[in-house]
Amino acid sequence: MGCYLLTFNSGIVQAPFVTSSSLLSKTWDAISSRDEDVVPHGGRGLFWKVREESDLTIVVFEVRNDFDPQQKLVSSSYLKENNNFHRFEFLCTKKIPEFSVNESAVSLVIDNLEKLDELKSKINSSHPLIVTGHGVGGAIASLFTVLLLDSIGSGKKRPLCITFGSPLVGDKRLQQAISRSSTWSSCFLHVVSCKDSLLKKLNPHPSAYMPFGTFIFCSDTGSSCFENPESVLELLVSSINDQSQGFEVPDYGKLVQNLNRKAICRDFNLQGMNLTHSTSLNASIGLQLCAALDMQKQQHQNIDITALATKLEELENKFMSQKKEKFDPSKKLNIMKIDMANFELYKKLCKSQGIGYYDCFKKEASTDDQDVIPSQKRLRNYWSDMVEEAEMKPQTEAAAFRTRWLFAGTNYRRMVEPLYIAEYYAKGLCKDYEAKGRSRHYAVLEKWLEEDKKQKADSNGNTRKNVESILTFDSCFWAKLEEALLLCGQLENLKENKEVEGKLLEFEKYVYExxxxxxxxxxxxxxxxxxxxxxxxxxxxxxxxxxxxxxNNPQHFDQYTEGTYFFP
Structure with missing residues (x-):
């Protein structure tokens, strides 16, 4: 059963499977068990034990009772510079260069890093792995699972982190870094009772934190499941501020048994809710809130259930809209191929008229020049989004992502960027396109190509071939050419200008090479x-x-096109 668990890419799909199977019960049994044959391993303020079963490995983390967690967040950059801790760097991206984690929790990880590395090497087996903990032990389990993600490839089984009543461990940027990969986000499942006094003690300022993964809010009678971090945070803040709940130590063993019998409760009257103008989503959320907050037993004096359900409905609609709009390069690639084919036809049409498509577009002398503009804009938007998506991915995924799209991105840049250069210089007053007018995504695509060449140590050298249909490799060739045309005007006006002459000579050498x-x-x-x-x-x-x-010899142009001209 455990092997199927680790194949889900969505936490909201995985959660019902886990709650309806024996996995949740096995995980809690491993936490609560005091089996003598399972030897606990001790560290500085931290304990862990490993339970090996025939088809499953469970690692349980516990923290000393006298551990006093601070609420201060510390940045990953600070940990790298002051603690020489680099293990979270793989999560960083250009868009998310750093994030913050709970200082006390990460300090426990750093203090026990050598032993935790030994643990990592021992559990790297073929068995599915569950990492778990209760309370602060759950926070350590989350951070340890983050460390495991660095070595998780597409062909490896992913760990599943299941926590019970765990405080939050990081800020919004950590949540964003992990959520960039649905594979990573689905590795975290958190079981929470809204009556848990530990959450009230450990997160007095929850707005500084942001949850990640899937959360199951549960009571003695039902449960509610959310993966939208904004919705989860809203529920956590509401439960923390709900003083009518009091301070309790929930029986997670009993809650797990209830979850195993019924993941979503449907037998509640929606007490205190006005459903006159309620939508189906609002009613569904209200029903789940009643289950998760145990509305059958008591009214929550400080929680307006109707208002909370309405707020969560707004957050869920926003979350679903964002998921629909999420950029998917694979889905849109075929449309982009059609637009690139339109450009090929336009290029051939221009050539048949004795003019290149760059100069033809620059003059805008026919309707064909206007007809290609929609394709131009769609392609630019697509690749601009694609580059942004790649830069938002964790470093290891970003490298694979950009390698996959390198060939198509290079063709796009060489085909389409010249038209933006033509527009730029057609205005007549513009100069220095590369520094002032170039869209950043073109530069990034070019950089990826250069990095790929260095990695492959591949050089074209002086290879001669038929180049009749090629696109100019340097998509900024036309910008350099426009700058050279402007310099020629200066040279005529100034007669002798050494600086201009030097720049023109530099361009001449560039063209020849x-x-x-x-x-x-x-x-x-x-x-x-x-x-x-x-x-x-x-x-x-x-x-x-x-x-x-x-x-000086036009015959050389034909020889160049055929790849037969020998350059001295």
């Missing part, structure tokens, strides 16, 4: 191209006789 590597589309040699316009203005001042020798 790009041609030598067969990385430039032969469209630049078409009669109406901006490149030919530049060359006709500049050739009298050319300082590189090798480029001049190539350009």
């Amino acid at each position: 790009s041609l030598k590597r067969y990385e430039v589309s032969p469209e630049i040699f078409l009669k109406g191209s901006s490149y030919m316009s530049w060359w006709n203005k500049y050739k009298g001042s050319a300082g590189n006789h090798r480029l001049a020798s190539f350009m």
Whole structure:
């Protein structure tokens, strides 16, 4: 049964399976058991025991009774710089460069890190793994599971962390870092009683924290399951502020038995709720709240159930909307392929008219130039979102993500960015596109390609091939060309200008080396191209006789296209 548990990618799907199976009971039995044959391992303020079964391994964490948790949050950057603790770095992204965790809890992990590493090596087996703990032990179980995620690949079984009455361990940025991967988020299942006095003691300022994973709120008579962190936080804050509940130590063993019999209770009258204008979602949430808060036994003096249900309905609608809108590159890729095919047709059409598609679009002389704009915008939005999605992923996933989309992203950049360059310079007053006008996602796509080349140690060298249909490798070639055209105007006006001459010579060398590597589309040699316009203005001042020798014979253009020209 345990092997099926670890295949779920959604916590909200996994939770009913766990509660209806024997897994939850086995986990709590491992916590409450005092079996003599299970030897506890001691550390500094921390204990753990390992229960091995035929098809399951359960690791239980406990914390000394005299442990006094502080509520201070400490950043991952601070831990790295002052405690030499780098284990959470794999969660960081460019969008989330750091996050914060409970200082007392993470200090226990750091103080016992060597022994916890030994534990990690011992439990890396083929058995499904559950990591668990009650109270503060649950907080340690969560942090230990986070450490395990660093080594979890697509082919490995994932651990499941099940906590009981555990305080929250990190801020919103930690929640966002873990939630970027549905695989990681589904590894955490938290069982909570709203009567639990431990939550009231350990989280006096819960707004500084943010939950992650799936939460099962339960009472003696029913339960309610949420994975939306905003909804979970709202329920936690409401229960903490509900003084009518008093301070209790819930019997999680009894609650687990109830959960095993009935995951969602349907036999409640919605006391205190006005359902006259209630939606089905609102009524469903109200029903679950009555189950989770045990409304049959007492009224909650400080909780307006109707208002709470309405608030949770808003949060759940927002959460579901965000999930629907979540960027999915795979679903949209076929649409993007159609847009790229439109560009290929546009490129061929322009060439048949004796002008490259860059210059054709820049002049906007026909309806065809306008017709390609919708595809241009869709592709830009798609790849801009794709880059942002990759940067939000944890580092290990981001690397695999961008490698998968590298080829398509490179083709897009080389095909579409020149049109944005054409628009930029068509305004007439613009300069320095690369520094001032370039969208960041183009630079990121280019950087990925360079990193991939370095990793593969792959160099094109002087490979000669037919390049009739290629796209110019450097998508900023056209921006450099436009800058060179502007410089030619300055050179004519100033007669002698060493700085301008130096920049033009630099561009001339750049063109020659790009041609030598067969990385430039032969469209630049078409009669109406901006490149030919530049060359006709500049050739009298050319300082590189090798480029001049190539350009002065039009037959060389055909030889270049066929890959038969030998560059000295």
